[in-house]
Amino acid sequence: MVVTREEVKHLGWLAKLEMSDAELQRYTAQIEEIISYLNMLDTIPLEQVKPIAMKKKFSELRKDAPENFEDAVLGTRYRKDGFVKGPRMV
C-alpha cells in the first residue's frame, strides 16, 4: 500500500481537516492513486540539476517606513473589547 488510511487520518489531523469515515475511505483510494502517479518523480536521475530560484538585491527590499492601515481589517463579529474571540485553549 502506497498510502494507508491511518496516514490519511494523521495528515487530516496535521491539516486540521475533519473527515467522516466515508470521506476517509473514498479519499484514501484516490490519494493513493495520485501519490502513485507522483512517485514517478523519484525515478528521474536529477541529482545534478539545480532548482532555479528568483533572486532579489538588498537594495530592492522594502524601506522601513511605518504606515497605518486605516480601514477595518477583521471580518468576524465575535469580538470583545477589540480582541478577536476564539475557541478555548483546553
Add this chain to the structure above:
Amino acid sequence: MATTTKIGLEIHCQLTGAKSKLFCRCSSDYRGKAPNANICPICAGLPGTLPLLNQKTVEFAAMITLALGCKFPDDIAFYRKNYFYPDLPKNFQLTQYNAYSITSIGVDGKLEYGNGKDARIRRVQLEEDPGRLVYASGSMDTSVYVLIDYNRAGMPLVEIVTEPDFADPKDVRMFLDKITSIIEHLGVCDTKLEGSVRCDANVSIDGGNKVEIKNISSFADVEKALRYEITRQRTMASREIQVRSETRHWDDARKVTKESRTKEEEQDYRYFPEPDIPMVLLGSEFVSFIRQSMPELPDTRKERFMSKYGLSAHIAQVLIGNKELADFFESTLMIYLSPKEIANWIVTDLMSFVDERQKKEEDKQYLLFAGLKVGPEHIADLARLVDQETINRATAKQILGQIVRTGEMPSALAKKMHASRIDDASVLAQAVQSVFQKEQAAVHDARRNANVANFLLGKVMKITKGTADPKIALEMIQKKLKED
C-alpha cells in the same frame, strides 16, 4: 558527586529598533495600543496578501551576525514552518531554516563573554513573532474562550541559537549580559521594553537526555530556571530515574519547571521555502557596508577607551557594561577632555547616587541616571574645577552630592562655597597655630625633615574635620616652619 552539565540557549530578540514590522508596514511600536489597533491585511493573514521583507531588519540581523563572529551565506531565504495555533494568523510562521542548505543570515560564530570563556553560535536567523493570546478569566485552563490580539503578529525577531557550550548557570548569566550589551550598542533592540528579549534554554547532565525549558520571561529568570532544572535532573539521577527528553515550562509564580500540558501526536512542520519572498543576495559589498556602517561594538569601544584614553581594563569594562554609562562618559569628554578623572567620577561617585533598585536587572525600567539632575556638562565642570585645583576632591564630592538633587552647575556652587571659605582662612590659621602648640616635638622634627610636615597636616585636617583645604593648610604649615 561531580556532574557535567551542558546548557544551550535559544535567544529571541525583537528588533524594536526597526520602525515597521518584518513583512508589513505596520508600526513596530505596538505596546500599549488597543487590541487589534496595530494591524493590516498582511500581518492579519488576510487572503491575497503577500509578505514584504523589511530592509532594515536584514541590516540589523546582519549586524548581530557580525557581532557574534558568524559567517554569512551568499544569499538568504525564508521558509514556512507550518503548524496551527490561534495566535498564528496564517497558521504558518515565516522563519529561516538550514536543514536543506544554509539560508539563515548567520552561522558558525563564537562569542567571548568573560573570564576567558566563549560559546559557539550555531546560527542567527530572522523570523516573525505571533500574536498574543489573553485569557478572560486570567488562566488558560478556566477560560471558555480565548481572546486574540494580533498587534504583535509580524514583529521582527532575531533568533540566536548557541551550541550547548555552557557548563554553569553563572556563565549563562554572563553571556546574556554580554548579549544585552551588544544589542544595546547596536541599537537594534531596546532591552528595557517588556518581552523584547526572551530566552529558552536546554539542559542535560552527564550525557543524558536533553530537556528544553520554555516560557522564561526575562534574562534574569534564566539562571533561576536553570538552577532549578539542574537540581531536578540531579535528584532524578541520584534516584536512578532516567530524565525524559521533553519540553518543560518555567512557572514564574512557583519558580519551578513543569511538564508540558498537551501530549500530542507528533508535530511535523513540513518546512518549504516561501515562494513569495525571493532569495536576497548578500555578497561582499553588502558585508562591507554593514561592517562600516554599524555602531561600535562594546568590546571595540572598551579597547578604544583603554588605548585612546588610558583607562584601566576594569574601569573600561564597567563603562561599556551599560551603554548609558559609556555614552555619558564620551559626551562628557566632548566638553572637557580629562578621561581618567571623568571616568572615576562616573563609575565611583555618580553611580553611588543611583537608586539601588535601578541597578538590579529585574526592575530596570528607566535610564540609570533618570532620577538624577546631572548631565555630562555637570561632570565636565566638576572635573575641570578639580583639575585646576580650584576645589579639592573632598569639596568636589560634597558639591556632587548636592547638585544631583538641585541640578546646579558645580562652578556656581563652588563660587558660593569659596566665598565662605575666605572666612575660613583665619579659622585655618588658628588650627595650624593650635597644632604647632600641641605637637612641638613634631614641629621640631619637621624643621629638619620636610616629610614630617605631612604629619602636622594630618593633625590640622583632623582638627578641621577634613574641611580644610590640604594644599592651603600645607602651605601655611611650611610657611610657619620657616618663620619660627
Add this chain to the structure above:
Amino acid sequence: MPLPLYTLEAGQVVEGIKNREFSAEEYISQLLGRIEKVEPKVNAFVTLNKEEGLNRARMLDKKIRDGEQSGPLAGVALSIKDNICTKGMKTTCASKMLESYIPAYDATVIKRLMSAGAIIIGKANLDEFAMGSTTEFSRHGPTRNPWDISRVSGGSSGGSAASVAALECTASLGSDTGGSVRCPASFCSVVGLKPTYGLVSRFGLVSYANSLEQIGPVGRTVSDVVSILNVIAGSDENDHTTINSNKPTYSLQERKGLRAGLVMEFTEGADPGVSKMIYNAADTLEKQGCKCEEVSLPSVQYALASYYTIATAEASSNLARYDNIRYGFDMNPEGYEWNSYFAKARSNFGEEAKRRIIVGSYVLSSGYYGKYYLKAHQVRSLLKHEMETLFKRYDVLIGPTMPILPFKIGERIDDPLKMYLVDIDTVVANLTGMPAISVPAGFADGLPVGLQIMADQFAEQTMLDIAYLFEQAAKVQRSSEL
C-alpha cells in the same frame, strides 16, 4: 438592425462611449439584460455588481459630457474571477470558507483597471480556490459551456471564459496556475493569456500555488486581451515577485517571417479531432509566412507530476489560514476547544480542496521533501532548459491548449487523476514561468478547440504577434448567442 451593444469588442466600447454614440449606462444596462437572460443557462457569476456598475457607468457618462479625460478602458465591463480581491465586494473563491468575506482592500490589478475606467460588472464563478479544470468544484454549481450547456466550460476560470463567450461582459480577468485561464478559453472559444511569472502583480490574488500562478486577461479578441494586459502589467511594490522594470506596453502587429515549433508530445497526446485542428492551424500559420516545424520537449512526461506536487504542497500551506477565526462563515467559537473548532470549520472545504490539502501535506511531510518537492523543482529547471534551447531556434512553441474536447458535466468528477491529466499541455508554461496564450482554432464536432502559443520569458510581444497573425487569418467564431 445594428448589432446589440453587448457584442462589441473593448476597443469599440471605449470609442463608442467616448464619441457619445451610446452611453455607458446604456451599455451596462444592455449587458445586465443579457446576463439576466442567459445566466440561468450559463451560471458564470457568483455575485453581480448591478447598482455599483450602473453608478460607475453614469459617473463615466458625466465625465464624458463634461469633456474630462477618460481612461483607456473607460466603459469596458469586466467580470472578475472571484478569487481576486475587490474592496467592499464579496470575494468567496467559491468556497464556504469565505462565504461572507468582504476584502478590506483592492487587488493591485483591480486598482489599475478602475483607474483606467473599467467597470466591474460581477465576480465570476470558479473551482473552489482555483483548484480544478472544469469549474465543477464550485459550491455555486458548475459554469456551463455556452456552446453546449451540457458540457463543462473548463476551469478553474470557467466563469471568466463563459461570461465572455456568452456576451455577458466585454472581457474578464482570471487566474492561471496550471492552465486555469487557457483551458476555459480553449473550451469556450475565446482568447486567454497567462503572462510571464512576475509580469503582473499577485497582490490581492487569493493564493493557491504562489510560485506558479499569474492573473491573466480573457477576451473575445487578441486586441482586447492586449488592452487589458497593458493596464495590469508592470512591477508592484506590494508584490516582491514582480520584476523590477519599466512598465511594458504591447501592441498589435502582424509579423511575418517568424518560426514556430509544434510540440510533438502535445499533438500526439491529443484526441484525433483536436490534433487535426492543430495541424490545420499550423498550415494556416505557414500560409501567413510563419514557418512551423515539429519539435520535441521530452520532459513533458514529468510535467504533471511536478505540477501536482508543487501546487498541492503550496496549496496545503496557503489554505491553512482558513480557520474561520478572522473571516469565513458564521460559526460561534464558544463551546469548542480550538483543535475541534478548526477541524470542524475546515470540514466545510469542498472535496477537491480537501484532497489537495492532504496530498500537499503528504509530499511535504517529514522525510519526503527530497523525494517529491525537490525533484518537482528540478523538473522545472529541466523543462526550462529544454524550452530555452528550443527558443534559440524558434520564436514560439505551439500545440493544442487542451488534449480533449469539452466533455460532459460530471464525466470526470469522480476520478481526480483522470481530471488532472487534462492539464498536460498547459502546466508546462506555469512550471517554467513562461507566457502562453490560447486562441480559438476552430470547431471539431461542433466543439471549440484552442491553439496554444508559448514564448520565452517576457517575450509576450512575439507571442502576441503570432496570436494576432493567426486570429486575423483563421477568423474563428468566438461568441455564442445561446
